[in-house]
Amino acid sequence: MTGATGKPAAPVGARPRGRRRATVRGRGAISPLAALVWLAPALLLIVGVVLWPAVELVRASRSRYSITGLRKGPAGWDNFRNVLANDSLGTVLTNTVIWVIAVVALTIAISLGVAQFLTKDFWGRRFVRWAVIVPWAASLVITARLFTLIYSYYYGSINAVLLDLHLITTPIDFLGSDKLIMPSMIAVGVFVSIPFTAYVFVAGLGAIPTEVHEAARIDGGSPWQIWRHITLPLLRPAILVASVMNMIYVFNSFPIVYTLNESNPGFSHDTTITFMYKLAFKSAEKDVGQSAAAGLFNVVIILVAVLVYLRVTRWRDQEEQ
Amino acid sequence: MSAPAISWRRSRPWALPVVGLAVGLAFLWPYLVMLLDAFRPSEDVVQTPPSLLPRVWKWSTFGEVLGDERFLAWLKTSLLVSVASTAIVVLVAVPAAYATARFRFPGRMAFLFVVLVTQMFSPTSLVVGIYREFFSLNLVNTYLALILTNAAFNLAFAIWILHGFFSSIPVELEEAAELDGCGRFATLRRVMLPLTLPGLVTATVFTFIAAWNEYVVALTLMLDDTKKPLTVGINSYVTGYEQNWDQLFGASIIAIVPVVILFAVIERHLVGGLTAGSVK
Numbered sequence: 001m002t003g004a005t006g007k008p009a010a011p012v013g014a015r016p017r018g019r020r021r022a023t024v025r026g027r028g029a030i031s032p033l034a035a036l037v038w039l040a041p042a043l044l045l046i047v048g049v050v051l052w053p054a055v056e057l058v059r060a061s062r063s064r065y066s067i068t069g070l071r072k073g074p075a076g077w078d079n080f081r082n083v084l085a086n087d088s089l090g091t092v093l094t095n096t097v098i099w100v101i102a103v104v105a106l107t108i109a110i111s112l113g114v115a116q117f118l119t120k121d122f123w124g125r126r127f128v129r130w131a132v133i134v135p136w137a138a139s140l141v142i143t144a145r146l147f148t149l150i151y152s153y154y155y156g157s158i159n160a161v162l163l164d165l166h167l168i169t170t171p172i173d174f175l176g177s178d179k180l181i182m183p184s185m186i187a188v189g190v191f192v193s194i195p196f197t198a199y200v201f202v203a204g205l206g207a208i209p210t211e212v213h214e215a216a217r218i219d220g221g222s223p224w225q226i227w228r229h230i231t232l233p234l235l236r237p238a239i240l241v242a243s244v245m246n247m248i249y250v251f252n253s254f255p256i257v258y259t260l261n262e263s264n265p266g267f268s269h270d271t272t273i274t275f276m277y278k279l280a281f282k283s284a285e286k287d288v289g290q291s292a293a294a295g296l297f298n299v300v301i302i303l304v305a306v307l308v309y310l311r312v313t314r315w316r317d318q319e320e321q
Numbered sequence: 322m323s324a325p326a327i328s329w330r331r332s333r334p335w336a337l338p339v340v341g342l343a344v345g346l347a348f349l350w351p352y353l354v355m356l357l358d359a360f361r362p363s364e365d366v367v368q369t370p371p372s373l374l375p376r377v378w379k380w381s382t383f384g385e386v387l388g389d390e391r392f393l394a395w396l397k398t399s400l401l402v403s404v405a406s407t408a409i410v411v412l413v414a415v416p417a418a419y420a421t422a423r424f425r426f427p428g429r430m431a432f433l434f435v436v437l438v439t440q441m442f443s444p445t446s447l448v449v450g451i452y453r454e455f456f457s458l459n460l461v462n463t464y465l466a467l468i469l470t471n472a473a474f475n476l477a478f479a480i481w482i483l484h485g486f487f488s489s490i491p492v493e494l495e496e497a498a499e500l501d502g503c504g505r506f507a508t509l510r511r512v513m514l515p516l517t518l519p520g521l522v523t524a525t526v527f528t529f530i531a532a533w534n535e536y537v538v539a540l541t542l543m544l545d546d547t548k549k550p551l552t553v554g555i556n557s558y559v560t561g562y563e564q565n566w567d568q569l570f571g572a573s574i575i576a577i578v579p580v581v582i583l584f585a586v587i588e589r590h591l592v593g594g595l596t597a598g599s600v601k
Contacts, residue, residue, distance in 0.1 A: 030424045038420030039432060041413040042476060049473030050439045053450030060449050117344060122337035130585050131345035134352055137580035139534035139552045142573040145559075146355050149366070149566070157354050160371035195348070252443035254537055273445055277537070280449060291449055298446040306441055 054299070060292035067286045079293035088267035088275070096271040096301075098182060099257070103189035104246045108239065111194050115201030116227075136195035144259035147188050151175050151260070175260055181269050185260050189250060196249075197242045204238025205231070240313055244306060251302050272298050352577070359383070359571040366566040382571040392572055394547040395554030399576070401464060402539075402550055403532040406471035410479050410528045411521065413472070418483030419509060423492070433484075440477035444470055444538045452541050462544045470542075471532040479524035486520035487513065522590040530580055551576045 036043075064075040083089065118129055135143060150157050151174035159171040174184040208231065216226045254273050261269045270278065276298060280291030329336075346353075354373075358366045359382050361375030368376075386392050417436075421429055444451060451470060452461070460466040490513060498508045514521070536552045543549045546557070551572070558569035 028425060030426050032427050035420055035424060035426040035428065038416040038424075042417035042436075042480065043432075045409075045413055045469070045473045045476055046435060046439055049451075049454075049469050050442055050447075053447045053454050054442065055450070056453040057447055057450030060453060114344065117340065120337060122341060123334070124338050124341050126588075128341040128345045129588060130581065131349045133584045133588070134577065134581060135348055137530065137584060138352065138573070138577045139536065141534075141536050141552050141556070142576065143351065145556075145569070146351055146573070149358070150351060150354060152371075154369045155367045155371040157371060157373055160373055163370070164373075191348075191351075248441055248443070252445050254445045276446070277448075288449060295446045295449055299442060302441050302443075302446075303438065 057292050057295055057299075060288060061296050063289050063292075065288040069286075069288050075289055079287075079289040080297075082287075082290050083279075083293045083297065086267075088270075092267055092270050092272055092275045095182070095269060096251070096273075099186065099189065099271050100247060100250050100305075102186045103193060103250045104243055106186070106190045107193040107197050107246055107250075108243055110190065111197035111201055111242070112235075114194060114198040115205060118198065118202050119205045132195050132198060134195075135192045138192075140192060140253070140255040141259065143192055144188065144255045147184075147256075148175065148260055148262070151184055175263065178268070181261065181264070185257055185269075188256050188260065189253065192256070193246055193250065197246060200238050200242040200245075201235065204235045207238075208234045244309065247306060247309065248302060251305070252298075272301065352574075355570045356574060359567055359574055361567060363564055363566045363568075366570075367564070379567060382567045383575070386568050386571045386575060389568075391546060391554065391557075395549055395551045396575075398464065398467075398543075398548055398554075399533055399550040399552070402467045402471060403529050405464075405468045406475070406532045407525055407528045409468065409472040410475050411525060414476055414479035414483055414524060415509075415514075415521075418480045419487050419513065421480075422484050422487035436477045436480050439474075440481070442474070444474050444535070448537055448541050451538060455542060461542055462548060464548070466542050467535075467539055467550070470538050471528075471535055475528040475531050478527055482520050482524050482527075483517060486517040490516050519590045522587050526583065526587060529583065533576075533580060 061079050062075055062077075064072045064078070066072055086092075114132065118125065118132065149155065153159065153171050153173045153176060156171070156174070158174070159168075162168045163171065172180070174180050212230060212234070213226060216230050221229070251271075252273060253271075254277065257269070257271050258274045258277065261274070267275055267278065272294065276291050276294035279294055280286065280288050357373070357375060360378055360380065362377055362379050365372075365376050365379075417432075420426075421433055455461050455463075455466040458466075494512060494516075495508050498512045499505075503511060533550075534552060535550070539550050539553045543553065546554070555569055555572040555576070558565045558572065
């Protein structure tokens, strides 16, 4: 992708407004070669460790592999056809859509409240902020394994508490029931996504000048009106950043779905990411080629989803404002 | 002022901390369960009916884990990989972000677009390709492979955050420094870097945590037990053959502590970093 630096850029400097910006905020033009000195290390890393594996993935997706992972020759489009023909594909895609939308939407909603609270001034606020950070600091694998135990039918602490309080008479099988496993996984997904999101919102709230709220209060706005018509619109950039980052993280999230769903056979509760991994390492076929094809589908799906989301929310307009 | 407003004003000094305690516990409770599980024998963790508090207390878990050579090896890998990849990200992202924020050159937008796209590539989706690349380079099972992967996949976020920061600093400030006789690099080091410190802190912490918690690539690339990072290694405390839940959770807590401390130390900078970097 070294050609990227050689390609002509958008004629930013040609527009009068762009030129003014260039003198106010930038240092003006330099040659591509001079720019390369600054960008070369980054380009090297991106080309060497992100794009090269992407190319390898494309090559793998067009190859046939033995069950032990040895390349046996070209496969044309067979791997892609096989993935598309997989009986579970519909279920897996539906699961992915439910997983991403539910986790991101709930995370944003709850984090708005948490962030609002964390910006209040009260005794012990620092400790609460540290506590909120913990699910982010803990690795997803650890949290996921912890929750397999917490949710457990036999020895889970949720069941222990519910039984002790006599709210239920028999334990709930959170991870074994077809109805409950997705909500259970979503709950963990939301739980680990809140800290990052809340922190983005805390930052966004901090960027709103206090005068704006004071003016609204003097004008007689109720707290709800102020929040709905002043805070929320001013938080829009932060909400956009948080939702895009979360879409990417949640879509690509592996450990939660993989670990909590481990005891269930088949693909009925998998997302496209765990589906891809299982194709290579866990399914009956152990097919690296098919897994690579599925991996490519994943890259394309999230790319398109994010671009569509940015288009729908008119990200650019926001940047220009 | 209305009656509810007055009563709220009176109750606020104690009501908010109480709510704060509830919010804090909402985020901590699973890890408190984990801490309790680290203080009981493994058999007690998986016993029916479950009990919230240990039936038998066991105080030796942390000593066992810290005395376990495997654990120390995993800890070493995690520290080495996280520190090295974070250092690489900072060293590589700063010049790239500075150049794209300050200069206009052909390919600038193309570069920023490539960076944005790589943000969407996850090592998980590409794991087959990553394995094949490092296999052909004969780098499977090396720290270098893991360090490079963690650095490369966290670079995009760091560049974006720092790009936002450098763009927001008035160019006049730099010109003033140059008039005072600073060279370009001296300006970058003495004027720009101190002003972008919150952004640097944010980028550093994000990279460190992502590298510290990375799982799938390490699981695939690191074959030697002693070269695994904590996330992968500690899983061997509970397998089909041996079940040491107490040690798994004790080790997990030790793995969480450095990150929480790191967070606590830089929390104030972090909030500022996110404001200027990603939220204009």
